[in-house]
Amino acid sequence: MNIKNELRNGILISAIGKYSNIIIQFFVLGILSRLLTPDEFGIVAIINVFLIFFTMLVDMGIGPAIIQNKSLNQKQLNGIFTFTILLSLFLSICFALLAKPIATFYNNVHLINVCIIMSFSLLTSGLNMVPQSVLLKQKRFFEVNAAQVISSIVSGIVGITLALNHFSYYAIxxxxxxxxLTMLIILYSQTNLKITKNIKKDDLSSIYAFSKNQFLFNFVNYFSRNLDSILIGKFISVRALAYYDKAYMLTLYPNQLLTSVITPVVQPILSEYEKQHKVIKQTYLSLTKILAFIGMPLTVFLFFTSKEIIYLLFGSQWTGSIPIFQILSLSIWIQMILSSTGSIFQSANRTDLLLLSGVLSALLNVSSIIVGAWTGSIKYLASILVLSFLVNFIQTNYLLMIKIFQDKQREFYKNLVDPLKISVLMLVVLAITNYFLGEASFLIQLTVKIIISLIIFILGMKFTGNYKIFHFILRNRKGEN
Structure with a gap:
């Protein structure tokens, strides 16, 4: 099977699983958002910031390193798996011990019990890492996605049931x-991993060079992606954090719909072409074009439907999220394309440049977040952060096109011209529509805007001659090179 067919089949399997998972999550989140208050969501949002940091420490870049390394045998995998178990257990205990200091920092005693209980979530998350990476390495995308869907259904039922029985934020x-835990049971049963008594240094050193740079990238990237939540929760308010967290989460869903479907497939397949940079470059440009044609018009659509979407998904009690979502939606197309770049750096075995890109991004994002938090307004913070994403978009693609592919950046940016044309047309039409539908109900406004946006998108794809672009994913051509 050639690279295009492997990518297409992998992406289709991943898409079915991911979209099913997102539909389930949307359904569950919509119910929980009506059963729980913004303050209750804010409590969990604070702990999640620290949970993400410890999850990164557990990962240590080991997952992508397992996928990239083609010489690992079963004994080495067992040694790495055993190491991650011990590491997860140690860090989970550390996380639980930090419960009181975190609660003191935020002056909120409710955080103590939440933090202690969430240490179990950290433990089970860490145990999932190696089994999932092994299955992805073997290109068993169906098993991984099936596990995600089943675990979302089970956890959704548990969360809704607990919320209905007044468990407050403990439901989440x-x-x-x-x-x-459900993911762990399913994934582990699909592998041959065993716990070993002896962990050899060679087992870990075989992936050290790759995982070191990946971990350092994840480390600096954490602060550029999560410092905003830390500072909002501390210096503005828990409620403001809840509004911001909901808006930011919505801007990430397009990535979950598209790039999170693509990226788990890209590295396992492209890692076999590590020395063939031309193959990796062409794949990257093809993916970028697809993401731009979806991301740019989607950015415009979400900007003009922020109110309707917030009301539909979460209810009127989340009105405070509307202006934040509108601002952050401007970065959606940027984040979609940027989210695909990590797999490209990894596939070319250039995690050193991935680390450099992460450091540059972190410096800019952290500076922007600090300035935004200093203003005391989450609107200003969101606006400055969008500008930061744009600059990082430019520097990341410079490193890819110039340093790795040794090509001109013009070849990349010309992929954005036609999507920009369609997006500008959509912006003008939706702005006019917004003016004339100002007094209509949010459901009528949303329906009309969806229809208009789809018509403009389809006609735009036709008139720019790009309607065949999605055949990369959908078409099954025999003998394709």
Missing amino acids: VYSSIVRN
Whole structure:
């Protein structure tokens, strides 16, 4: 099977699983958002910031390193798996011990019990890492996605049931633990991994060079992606954090719909072409073009439907999220394309440049977040952060096109011209529509805007001659090179 067919089949399997998972999550989140208050969501959002940091420490870049390294045998995998178990257990205990200091920092005693209980979520998440990476390495995308869907269903039922029985924010906490535990049971049963008594240094050194740079990238990237939540929760308010967190989460869903479907497939397949940079470059440009044609018009659509979407998904009690979502939606197309770049750096075995890109991004994002938090307004913070994403978009693609592919950046940016044309046309039409539908109900406004946006998108794809672009994913051509 050639690279295009492998990518297409992998992406289709991943898409079915991911979209099913997102539909389930949307359904569950919509119910929980009506059963729980923004303040209750804010409590969990604070702990999640620290949970993400410890999850990164557990990972240490080991997952991508397992996928990239083609010489690992079963004994080495067992040694790495055993190491991650011990590491997960140690870091989970450390996380639980930090419960009181975190609660003191935010002056909120409710955080103590939540933090202690969430340490179990950290433990189960860490145990999932190696089994999932092994299955992805073997290109068993169906098993991984099936596990994600099943675990979302089970955890969703648990979360809703607990919320209905007045468990408050603990409904979200226990739901997270159940999701990770269900994933662990399913994934582990699909592998031949065993716990070993002896962990050899060679087992870890075989992936050290790759995982070191990946971990350092994840480390600096954490602060550029999460410092905003830390500072908002501390210096503005828990409620403001809840509004911001909901808006930011919505801007990430397009990535989950597209790039999170593509990227788990890209590295396992492209890693076999590590020395063939031309193959990796062409794949990257093809993916970029697809993401631009979806991301740019989607950015415009979400900007003009922010109110309708917030009301539909979460209810009127989340009105405070609307202006934040509108601002952050401007970065959606940027984040979609940027989210695909990590797999390209990894596939070319240039995690050193991935680390450099992460450091540059972190410096800019952290500076922007600090300035935004200093203003005391989450609107200003969101606006400055969008500008930061744009600059990082430019520097990341410079490193890819110039340093790795040794090509001109013009070849990359010309992929954005036609998507920009369609997006500008959509912006003008939706702005006019917004003016004339100002007094209509949010459901009528949303319906009309969806229809208009789809018509403009389809006609735009036709008139720019790009309607065949999605055949990369959908068409099954025999003998294709």
